[in-house]
Amino acid sequence: MIDRYEIERKLARVLSKDLRVELDKLLTYLGDPPNLANVPPEYWQGGWKDIQKDVEPILVDTYIEAAMDLADGIGIGIDWGLANNTAANWARTNLSDLLQKMFQTTYDGVNETVPRFFTENWTIEDLTRHLERWHSPRRAELIATTETTRAVVEGERAAVEQMTKETGIELVPIWLTANDEMVCPVCGPRHKKPITDGVFPPLHPRCRCMSAYEPKKASR
Numbered sequence: 001m002i003d004r005y006e007i008e009r010k011l012a013r014v015l016s017k018d019l020r021v022e023l024d025k026l027l028t029y030l031g032d033p034p035n036l037a038n039v040p041p042e043y044w045q046g047g048w049k050d051i052q053k054d055v056e057p058i059l060v061d062t063y064i065e066a067a068m069d070l071a072d073g074i075g076i077g078i079d080w081g082l083a084n085n086t087a088a089n090w091a092r093t094n095l096s097d098l099l100q101k102m103f104q105t106t107y108d109g110v111n112e113t114v115p116r117f118f119t120e121n122w123t124i125e126d127l128t129r130h131l132e133r134w135h136s137p138r139r140a141e142l143i144a145t146t147e148t149t150r151a152v153v154e155g156e157r158a159a160v161e162q163m164t165k166e167t168g169i170e171l172v173p174i175w176l177t178a179n180d181e182m183v184c185p186v187c188g189p190r191h192k193k194p195i196t197d198g199v200f201p202p203l204h205p206r207c208r209c210m211s212a213y214e215p216k217k218a219s220r
């Protein structure tokens with residue numbers, strides 16, 4: 001069985017370390033006194049690929065494991081080769097999108113923050129402390145939780161889709177909130193309801209919701 005908390009922790013650890021490396025890189029580029037023009041445009045455009053290298057394999061494994069678990073649970077076989085391809089494609093697309101957005105947010109934050117070094121007479125230590133916000137373990141953890149949810153849910157969806165294609169059996173996805181999310185105003189109302197609008201977890205950052213599948217009841 002897939003241990004999603006273990007995956008979350010592993011992912012958070014990897015991301016946390018990577019973000020720390022990015023902060024060091026950024027500070028080195030900026031220099032002392034810091035100059036935004038010293039950061040090469042290539043860094044903002046492609047720097048995320050260093051993080052992708054570390055994170056993608058974890059998400060691919062999670063996706064495949066979730067797909068396999070679901071297939072085992074229903075008692076059907078699944079095409080490993082196909083699952084691997086689907087997982088790799090999904091992870092690459094999802095992750096490049098996510099990391100580019102993440103770098104964009106960091107870019108905006110850094111561009112707003114660096115001028116304060118001068119206007120507020122900061123030291124480099126002050127600047128570092130302020131830039132840590134975009135490179136913090138907390139940010140790493142938030143991304144890790146949300147993306148673990150996404151990998152599990154999407155892996156299961158892919159398995160169900162493949163099964164339906166091969167057997168014609170249709171399953172209905174049901175939204176399940178995590179216990180710690182029962183009070184979540186975003187996901188709470190969806191708890192135990194069938195998913196009919198094509199919207200699957202995660203619905204918000206740090207969402208730990210899941211989906212379960214039930215056989216489609218024959219309409220009479």
Ligand SMILES: [Zn+2]
Nearest residue numbers: 187207208209
């Ligand atoms: Zn949720």
